[in-house]
Amino acid sequence: MVTPLALADVLASHGADGENSIQGLRRLSGGANMETWAFDLVQESVARPLILRRSPLRPGESAAAVSELPLSAEAALLPLVAEQGVPVPTVLCALSESDILGPGYIMSRERGEALPGRILADDRYAAARRHLAWQCGETLARLHRVNPEQLPREVPNQTLSERLDGHQGLLDRFGNASPVHQLALNWLRQHAPPQRRHCLLHGDFRNGNLLVDEQGLVAVLDWELAHCGDPAEDLGYLCGNVWRFGYSDKPVGGFGDYDELLAGYREVAGWAPDMDTIHYWEVFCALGWGLVCLTMVDLYRSGADPTLERAAVGRRVSESEMDLLLLLEDRL
Amino acid sequence: MSHTDATELLAAVQGFLRQSVLPQLEGFDAYTTRVAANSLAIVSREITARGEILELDREAQSRWLAPAAAGSSQAGGDHSAARALSLALRDGRLQASDEFIDYLRQRTLRQMAIDNPRYSGFKQARQRWPELAAAAGVAEPGAVG
Known part of the structure; x- marks a missing residue:
C-alpha cells in the first residue's frame, strides 16, 4: 500500500535526513500500465513536489507482451537523455524490489499539464x-x-x-x-x-x-x-x-x-x-x-x-x- | 407492464453512476467511475447489435474459405469465423480482394458503433465509405447512402 508513512520510510532509507513528512498524497489518473502517485516531501517547512512511479504487478507477473523496461532501467535512462538536452524529471532515488514500495523510483514533479x-x-x-x-x-x-x-x-x-x-x-x-x-x-x-x-x-x-x-x-x-x-x-x-x-x-x-x-x-x-x-x-x-x-x-x-x-x-x-x-x- | 429490460437496468445503473456517484468523487476514482459508466453503455449497444457482426463473419467465412478450411477452425466459439479468416490471411491461403476489404470495413464500422461511436476514426470512415456505413446501419445523419 502506498501510504504517507511508507513513503517517509522509503525516503529516510534513501538518505532524506531529519524530520520529514509526506503531504498531499494522491494517485494520478491516466496511466493504465503503471501506478503514478503525487506527493510533497516537507522538510523544515519546505515542500518538495515529487512523483512516485511504481509497478502494480509483482515481478514476473507482467504479460511481457509489450516489453516494458524494468523501472530501474527507466530510472537509469533519464539522466542519459537529460545530458542530450531532452527535458525530463530529475530522479531522486530508485527503489529496488526489496524496498517497501519497490520496484519503482521517485523523481521531481514538474509543473505542467499532461492531459x-x-x-x-x-x-x-x-x-x-x-x-x-x-x-x-x-x-x-x-x-x-x-x-x-x-x-x-x-x-x-x-x-x-x-x-x-x-x-x-x-x-x-x-x-x-x-x-x-x-x-x-x-x-x-x-x-x-x-x-x-x-x-x-x-x-x-x-x-x-x-x-x-x-x-x-x-x-x-x-x-x-x-x-x-x-x-x-x-x-x-x-x-x-x-x-x-x-x-x-x-x-x-x-x-x-x-x-x-x-x-x-x-x-x-x-x-x-x-x-x-x-x-x-x-x-x-x-x-x-x-x-x-x-x-x-x-x-x-x-x-x-x-x-x-x-x-x-x-x-x-x-x-x-x-x-x-x-x-x-x-x-x- | 413487463419487468425491467436488461438495457433499462443498464441505463439506470449508468444514470446512478453519473448523477449520484460521480459528483462525490475526484481524481482517479472519478476517472474510473466514468470508465465504469462507459463500459455499461458498450454492453447496452452490444445487446442489440452483436448478432449482426457474427452473421457477417460467418457469411465471409463461407464466401472466401473453402469448406474444408471453414470447417477446420479451432476452438469454436463466437470468434471462430473471424479466426479462420485471420489464419487464412496469415498462411497466405486468402488474398485480400476489394470485396474482402469492404467486408472488413463494414465489420469494423459495426464494431466501432458498439465500442466507441465517438471515436474520430469512426466519423472519418463513415464519411469516406458512406455506402458501406449505410449497409452497416451506421450512416451519418443526413448522409446519402
Missing part, C-alpha cells in the same frame, strides 16, 4: 500548441543522439523483422481474432522501409506523455517502452490517430502539422524521414495500439491485474482496426 484534452482545448495552451510540433521534432532528434553503448542492458534492441515476428507471436497468442490486424501485419512485412539508422527511441512519445505549460514542452514522461530502432518510428508514432485525441486534422498529436514536426527534427538532426516512412510507422503504431489493448485483456483474464481499466481498454481494439483500414486504403 491531452486540456492541452488540445484550453485557451491557456493556445500559444504552446503553435510551437509544440516543432519542439517535439527537435526533442526527438536530441534523444536519438544518445550513445547506444551507454544504454542500460535491458533496453530492447531488435531488428524490425524480429519485432514483426514478435507481433505475429502476439496475434497467435491472443487467438487470431482480427483479420484486420493480420492484414496490417502482412502489409508491414511487405512494405518495410530500408533500415539506414538505428538508435534509442522513446517508444511511447505522444500526447499524454508530454508535460506542457503555456510556453510549450516542459518534460517528456513515461519511458517504459524505450527501445532501439528506426528513428522515424518515434515520429510516426506521435502522429498515430489514436494519439490525436479526436483532433484528426492535426496529425501531430492533435496539435500540429507534419511540416513543423519534420522541420524541428531537421534543425537538430540535419535530416528528416520522408512521408512514406512516417506513414509506415503510423500503420505500425495503429497495430501496436491494438496489441496493447489485447495485452490488457490478457492481463485482466489471467487475473494478473483484474481492474476495470484493463478490462475496459480491451474494448478499444476496434479503434486500431478502424485506423488501420483508413491508413491502408489505396495502399493494399
Whole structure:
C-alpha cells in the first residue's frame, strides 16, 4: 500500500535526513500500465513536489507482451537523455524490489499539464500548441543522439523483422481474432522501409506523455517502452490517430502539422524521414495500439491485474482496426 | 407492464453512476467511475447489435474459405469465423480482394458503433465509405447512402 508513512520510510532509507513528512498524497489518473502517485516531501517547512512511479504487478507477473523496461532501467535512462538536452524529471532515488514500495523510483514533479484534452482545448495552451510540433521534432532528434553503448542492458534492441515476428507471436497468442490486424501485419512485412539508422527511441512519445505549460514542452514522461530502432518510428508514432485525441486534422498529436514536426527534427538532426516512412510507422503504431489493448485483456483474464481499466481498454481494439483500414486504403 | 429490460437496468445503473456517484468523487476514482459508466453503455449497444457482426463473419467465412478450411477452425466459439479468416490471411491461403476489404470495413464500422461511436476514426470512415456505413446501419445523419 502506498501510504504517507511508507513513503517517509522509503525516503529516510534513501538518505532524506531529519524530520520529514509526506503531504498531499494522491494517485494520478491516466496511466493504465503503471501506478503514478503525487506527493510533497516537507522538510523544515519546505515542500518538495515529487512523483512516485511504481509497478502494480509483482515481478514476473507482467504479460511481457509489450516489453516494458524494468523501472530501474527507466530510472537509469533519464539522466542519459537529460545530458542530450531532452527535458525530463530529475530522479531522486530508485527503489529496488526489496524496498517497501519497490520496484519503482521517485523523481521531481514538474509543473505542467499532461492531459491531452486540456492541452488540445484550453485557451491557456493556445500559444504552446503553435510551437509544440516543432519542439517535439527537435526533442526527438536530441534523444536519438544518445550513445547506444551507454544504454542500460535491458533496453530492447531488435531488428524490425524480429519485432514483426514478435507481433505475429502476439496475434497467435491472443487467438487470431482480427483479420484486420493480420492484414496490417502482412502489409508491414511487405512494405518495410530500408533500415539506414538505428538508435534509442522513446517508444511511447505522444500526447499524454508530454508535460506542457503555456510556453510549450516542459518534460517528456513515461519511458517504459524505450527501445532501439528506426528513428522515424518515434515520429510516426506521435502522429498515430489514436494519439490525436479526436483532433484528426492535426496529425501531430492533435496539435500540429507534419511540416513543423519534420522541420524541428531537421534543425537538430540535419535530416528528416520522408512521408512514406512516417506513414509506415503510423500503420505500425495503429497495430501496436491494438496489441496493447489485447495485452490488457490478457492481463485482466489471467487475473494478473483484474481492474476495470484493463478490462475496459480491451474494448478499444476496434479503434486500431478502424485506423488501420483508413491508413491502408489505396495502399493494399 | 413487463419487468425491467436488461438495457433499462443498464441505463439506470449508468444514470446512478453519473448523477449520484460521480459528483462525490475526484481524481482517479472519478476517472474510473466514468470508465465504469462507459463500459455499461458498450454492453447496452452490444445487446442489440452483436448478432449482426457474427452473421457477417460467418457469411465471409463461407464466401472466401473453402469448406474444408471453414470447417477446420479451432476452438469454436463466437470468434471462430473471424479466426479462420485471420489464419487464412496469415498462411497466405486468402488474398485480400476489394470485396474482402469492404467486408472488413463494414465489420469494423459495426464494431466501432458498439465500442466507441465517438471515436474520430469512426466519423472519418463513415464519411469516406458512406455506402458501406449505410449497409452497416451506421450512416451519418443526413448522409446519402
